[in-house]
Amino acid sequence: MKTTVVICAIAAALALQTTLARFAVGSQSMVDLVLVAVVYAALAFGPVVGLFAGTVGGLAQDALSAQIIGVGGLSKTLVGFVSGVVGTQFIVSGPIPRFVVFLGASFVHALCFRGIHAMLPVVAADSGLPAPRGAGLALGAVFWQALGNAAIGLLVFQAVEGLPGLLQRRRMRYRR
């Protein structure tokens, strides 16, 4: 059941991400919905599910993206697992702790993702091909992306947790 939920969430996030990306081509501050799905899965189901979600989501994202496959997979696997561990070690059931986790996860992901990219010219130089330019760590863009990710993650949590209660209250009101 968990696996199905996670895969569906990642597929939905990917579909939405590619659709929205059409209107913000190349924008580095655009929200990463797959990362949001991975961190959500990690906080909701624990580190193992977070790891699984990070691997699947990252690899799928890499496969659909014009970049080396594995960079996003690695970054998201790390973030998914660490977020899951944080979720089990600390109480992160409130909105503020969750916001902080999403924010931190986004920063760690950006650091990891861009760090790996920065190391890629060394690999490329061995192959004899011209070295690609490593993606610089544009802090402003990373900050806005992290803020967007955290806000959306929080909204997703509120929606998933609040919706059943809301429906139940409405049903009760109709019964009266």
Added chain:
Amino acid sequence: MLDIRQRTGYLFLAVMVGHVILISAQVQTRGGARVLESVTFSLFAGVQRGTSALVDGWQGFWSGYVALRGLHAENEALKQRVSELEVRVQQERAVAQRSQKLQQLLDLKSQTTLPTLAADVIAGDATPGIPSVWIDKGDREGVRPDMAVIAPAGIIGRVLGPLAPHAARVQLIIGQNAGAGAMIERSRAGGVVIGTAGDPPLLMEYVSNLSDVQIGDVVVTAGNDGIYPKGFPIGRVESAEKGAGLYKTIKVRPVVDFSNVEEVLVVLSPPPELPSPTAGNRRR
């Protein structure tokens, strides 16, 4: 019981009235109307005014207060109708704009002798910050890796492999690992345009400090990179400064608005074989 004198008086009165009526039925007034009609109208006019005022008052009361419910429903229906018409206007406008863009594409297609294939942009890149898009034509339609992708305004990028049967990924020229052989259209000074993460997103490199480059100059493809056909616009020079070494530092603003690319043309002629993959766009 009435007295006979009284009865006669009433009878007299009745006969007199009968006569007057009879006479008046035959006599016309100065205005042409018969006296009987005139008197009758005059008499009834007052009654009619009264009844009319009553009916009007009731009607006003009905339409102004009682019938407000119907009016409200009618208002809602009209609002809905207005909304529908607004949506239709928007749709018509979108169709008109799309037709205009397609017309531009057709114009471009007729201008160029290259074999091309029109494609729609269907998605962006899955990873934020990576400038690439998906188009709805792929392997089955004859699209191959490294084919150039152009738009009416200028070049878009090149096709990346692997391809799907009916979809392909396009690396945009503004991507950090993208590039193209280029030259200044006015002075024919050659160089290489590469994508950057900055603003503007293009840099022109390897242009000699001695070359004539001015702000506003159009940068076009040189056709020597094995991917892009010669002479297609890339952008305009935004700044050109003398570099510390042999080459100028030239920033180029692309002519294509990459946030609004909907339809593109894939140049179907395969890129010529080059001896070594050192051209600008083989950087990845």
